[in-house]
Amino acid sequence: MTPTVIAWNRFGLGARPGAVAPxxxxxxxxxxxxxxxxxxxxxxxxxxxxxxGAAFAEYRAERRAARRMATDAGPLDRSARMAMRVDGRDRYxxxxxxxxxxxxxxxxxxxxRLVHFWANHFAVSAEKLAVVGLAGAFEFDAxxxxxxxxxxxxxxxxxxxxxxxxxxxxxxxxxxxSRVGQRVAAGGKRKRGINENLAREILELHTLGxxxxxxxxxxxxxxxxxxxxxxxxxxxxxxxxxxxxAFAPAMxxxxxxxxxxxxxxxxxxxxxxxxxxxxxxxxxxARHVATKLARHFVADTPPPALVTRIEQAFLESNGDxxxxxxxxxxxxEAWAPMPAKFKTPWEWSISAMRGLGLRxxxxxxxxGLQQQLGQxxxxxxxxxxxxxxxxxxxxPDALVRRVEAAERLVSRAxxxxxxxxRSQALFADSLSxxxxxxxxxAESAQQALALMLVSPEFLRR
Amino acid sequence: MLDRRTFVTTxxxxxxxxxxxxxxxxxxxxxxKRFVFIIQRGAADGLGTLAPVGDPAFAGARGVLxxxxxxxxxxxxxxxxxxxxxxxxxxYKGGEALFAHAVASPYRDRSHxxxxxxLESGGAAAYRIKDGxxxxxxxxxxxxxxxxxxxxxxxxLALRGSIDVASYAPSALPDxxxxxLARVATLxxxxxxxxxxxxxxxxxxALTGDMAADDGRNAAATGALAARLIxxxxxxxxxxxxxxxxxxxxxxxxRLGAQLKGLDAMVGALKQGLGPLWxxxxxxxxxxxxxxxxxxxxQGTDHGTASAAMLLGGAVKGGRVIADWPGLGEAALxxxxxxxxxxxxxxxxxxxxxEHFAIDPVRTASALFPQSxxxxxxxGLVRV
Numbered sequence: 001m002t003p004t005v006i007a008w009n010r011f012g013l014g015a016r017p018g019a020v021a022p023x024x025x026x027x028x029x030x031x032x033x034x035x036x037x038x039x040x041x042x043x044x045x046x047x048x049x050x051x052x053g054a055a056f057a058e059y060r061a062e063r064r065a066a067r068r069m070a071t072d073a074g075p076l077d078r079s080a081r082m083a084m085r086v087d088g089r090d091r092y093x094x095x096x097x098x099x100x101x102x103x104x105x106x107x108x109x110x111x112x113r114l115v116h117f118w119a120n121h122f123a124v125s126a127e128k129l130a131v132v133g134l135a136g137a138f139e140f141d142a143x144x145x146x147x148x149x150x151x152x153x154x155x156x157x158x159x160x161x162x163x164x165x166x167x168x169x170x171x172x173x174x175x176x177x178s179r180v181g182q183r184v185a186a187g188g189k190r191k192r193g194i195n196e197n198l199a200r201e202i203l204e205l206h207t208l209g210x211x212x213x214x215x216x217x218x219x220x221x222x223x224x225x226x227x228x229x230x231x232x233x234x235x236x237x238x239x240x241x242x243x244x245x246a247f248a249p250a251m252x253x254x255x256x257x258x259x260x261x262x263x264x265x266x267x268x269x270x271x272x273x274x275x276x277x278x279x280x281x282x283x284x285x286a287r288h289v290a291t292k293l294a295r296h297f298v299a300d301t302p303p304p305a306l307v308t309r310i311e312q313a314f315l316e317s318n319g320d321x322x323x324x325x326x327x328x329x330x331x332x333e334a335w336a337p338m339p340a341k342f343k344t345p346w347e348w349s350i351s352a353m354r355g356l357g358l359r360x361x362x363x364x365x366x367x368g369l370q371q372q373l374g375q376x377x378x379x380x381x382x383x384x385x386x387x388x389x390x391x392x393x394x395x396p397d398a399l400v401r402r403v404e405a406a407e408r409l410v411s412r413a414x415x416x417x418x419x420x421x422r423s424q425a426l427f428a429d430s431l432s433x434x435x436x437x438x439x440x441x442a443e444s445a446q447q448a449l450a451l452m453l454v455s456p457e458f459l460r461r
Numbered sequence: 462m463l464d465r466r467t468f469v470t471t472x473x474x475x476x477x478x479x480x481x482x483x484x485x486x487x488x489x490x491x492x493x494k495r496f497v498f499i500i501q502r503g504a505a506d507g508l509g510t511l512a513p514v515g516d517p518a519f520a521g522a523r524g525v526l527x528x529x530x531x532x533x534x535x536x537x538x539x540x541x542x543x544x545x546x547x548x549x550x551x552x553y554k555g556g557e558a559l560f561a562h563a564v565a566s567p568y569r570d571r572s573h574x575x576x577x578x579x580l581e582s583g584g585a586a587a588y589r590i591k592d593g594x595x596x597x598x599x600x601x602x603x604x605x606x607x608x609x610x611x612x613x614x615x616x617x618l619a620l621r622g623s624i625d626v627a628s629y630a631p632s633a634l635p636d637x638x639x640x641x642l643a644r645v646a647t648l649x650x651x652x653x654x655x656x657x658x659x660x661x662x663x664x665x666x667a668l669t670g671d672m673a674a675d676d677g678r679n680a681a682a683t684g685a686l687a688a689r690l691i692x693x694x695x696x697x698x699x700x701x702x703x704x705x706x707x708x709x710x711x712x713x714x715x716r717l718g719a720q721l722k723g724l725d726a727m728v729g730a731l732k733q734g735l736g737p738l739w740x741x742x743x744x745x746x747x748x749x750x751x752x753x754x755x756x757x758x759x760q761g762t763d764h765g766t767a768s769a770a771m772l773l774g775g776a777v778k779g780g781r782v783i784a785d786w787p788g789l790g791e792a793a794l795x796x797x798x799x800x801x802x803x804x805x806x807x808x809x810x811x812x813x814x815x816e817h818f819a820i821d822p823v824r825t826a827s828a829l830f831p832q833s834x835x836x837x838x839x840x841g842l843v844r845v
Contacts (some may be wrong), residue, residue: 394654396662403645412632415615418574438648443503443573443640445707450641456652 001430009461012109015426036111038145049137051164053243057233059084088133095136096377097363104353122158123385130166135378138163151319152280160245162231170198175227175253199223207279209288220255225272228252281410286314299340300389306333341388341461345373356413406453419448493741498701503708507769515539518789524596524756543770545722548729559772562784567831581619585832594829597621609699640706677726684727685705688734711759740775743817765799812839
């Protein structure tokens with residue numbers, strides 16, 4: 001692959017027809033930082049976190065009311081739940097469409113890729129009812145505005161977002177020594193206490209990485225520090241706009257905490273903030289993030305020297321993301337001419353639509369395609385997100401599905417596209433003679449286009 | 462009933478009086494005529510469809526591919542129809558099917574893309590003309606008849622042009638899936654990782670013919686759909702159906718047999734769906750070029766030149782084969798390998814549609830195939 005083709009595919013989301021080869025491929029990538037739009041119109045038109053959160057809070061309030069009022073709460077409860085499902089599903093589908101449509105026309109595809117990377121790093125999963133309607137807003141409001149900021153700022157926004165607080169059960173975590181905790185203990189009512197889930201995943205997945213030296217007491221202490229971080233109108237007694245982040249002092253465990261040997265004596269909300277701030281610049285976090293970035297952009301087993309470069313940039317800049325991205329761009333390992341990554345279903349779909357020159361895709365259709373290809377958007381099923389190694393999807397059935405999908409995509413594309421020319425425009429000199437020959441031999445123009453989309457060159461980056 | 466010649470005469474006079482009318486309204490009375498073009502993408506083997514079993518060189522050149530015709534009844538002294546074309550054979554017996562053999566467009570090379578471009582644009586060479594001959598046909602029809610639809614998700618070149626054309630595709634259109642799967646195998650042959658994955662994927666999948674992968678049900682559904690689209694009074698008068706899977710480089714006997722079965726089902730469903738309108742209908746079946754006379758090393762055939770075309774429908778003066786047969790002997794072949802073209806597909810199509818819609822044949826030919834020059838047009842294809 002030439003540097004241009006690498007920039008377009010390994011770093012970007014595939015070329016669109018008419019793309020002009022940049023004079024300087026590295027410059028083209030870095031320049032995107034100035035042009036990136038955090039809220040392009042198609043995304044600005046989606047429900048905000050406040051709107052989606054309020055809808056969920058309202059549903060929870062209705063459910064509580066229904067339970068209080070009726071002796072047999074079943075039917076009322078079920079209908080509210082059904083309405084919430086429908087409402088959330090519509091919002092989820094529309095947000096997937098917005099994400100895809102932003103990506104297929106974007107002229108800052110590297111920045112868009114970074115958004116997708118971070119959304120998967122800080123994964124929430126729409127398999128949980130609370131997350132369905134909020135998953136899009138999570139990415140649009142907590143990831144997009146911070147993708148060119150600092151890792152710490154993004155971390156703070158992500159962990160405060162109602163989608164994350166609800167997904168990882170933080171919203172209802174109560175310190176046993178807090179006012180609420182004491183009252184519950186005295187009343188002998190249903191047990192409420194600490195939930196460690198968010199604290200553990202922050203350490204294991206979002207920052208330090210598994211096996212980096214923290215222990216159970218660090219997890220427990222961090223969970224205590226996080227008590228009181230909740231969602232207004234959902235987690236309990238917290239003031240604020242229903243469905244938005246709130247700190248509930250009455251749920252917060254009093255006292256100083258010790259995490260990874262450091263003491264945090266702050267009061268209230270600031271305590272967990274201080275822990276997050278320390279985690280955001282921790283050497284283990286730098287190593288963890290560097291490894292994931294290198295794996296995502298360069299190779300399933302990333303070259304150690306590349307990881308070290310990115311890690312250094314992270315540490316020297318205290319997690320300044322553009323500095324980190326520049327280190328990735330400047331690393332010679334990232335420009336190895338042989339494609340080393342098999343595209344994820346998302347990357348392949350978006351690059352196929354870009355390659356076909358499509359400007360819009362129906363949300364439902366696109367959501368269905370991702371489901372069929374094995375990676376439904378914002379639904380990884382686990383807080384670790386989707387694996388970034390090819391073994392997970394470069395499998396026989398998945399490949400057949402891509403071929404079938406290619407055929408369907410092509411049937412919706414303009415039938416005027418000549419795959420022989422288009423593939424040259426998208427891959428220039430990087431197209432193998434074998435692929436060129438098969439495209440030229442295809443039975444029809446449409447078939448040639450489908451073959452182009454599933455060619456080895458198009459499947460990899 | 463109005464005589465066709467009356468139309469032509471009246472039409473010519475009207476055109477003269479109008480000077481350079483952009484749209485030639487030769488027939489002003491409403492018509493019930495329907496026209497369907499079924500394109501066979503991939504170079505359908507005319508010799509395997511309408512076999513010249515009376516040619517002394519046939520059996521020797523065709524080897525294994527001749528076996529399908531061992532017991533096939535002859536249409537005449539020379540030709541036999543593939544046994545999977547049972548419906549079409551019935552039409553022939555009823556005088557509603559006409560075949561043309563050793564027929565070819567002006568294109569003489571062997572690229573599918575370029576060949577289809579010539580077939581659909583109606584040019585003398587690829588990419589000379591931007592719009593399609595079916596769209597230009599709409600231009601010479603009276604306005605009230607100039608409605609066309611592509612039974613496909615997108616409008617194929619033959620229907621593209623200045624006149625708006627509809628398109629409609631249900632999700633269950635027959636596609637070239639199996640052919641595509643077979644080609645993907647070749648595409649991955651040199652890629653270690655993909656080759657291994659693909660082999661596993663296809664190990665459990667039997668690769669059968671496309672249109673008959675489901676015993677022709679998909680193809681029949683498309684035929685029925687096309688009938689629904691053109692049957693209503695306010696529906697389209699002209700339709701185009703795309704079929705793929707005709708590029709039979711290997712294992713042709715099974716693949717072509719399945720393809721023809723699907724085509725036969727499509728035609729049958731179209732006829733059934735049109736009911737009494739079948740009498741007013743003409744269906745053209747044609748491909749971009751034919752295939753080599755000799756069987757290749759993988760029991761298939763490679764890209765050739767002349768092929769066969771069909772006209773089907775109640776409006777067709779059928780029950781015959783039109784062919785100035787060039788012969789299959791070595792010396793008679795085009796470039797020593799292909800069936801030699803002796804009939805221009807352009808002239809055949811122009812003659813057929815002009816008679817069918819009762820429009821001036823000379824002007825029709827020049828509008829549809831402007832680069833063909835003065836070619837003797839084929840006449841008498843339609844019942845008068």
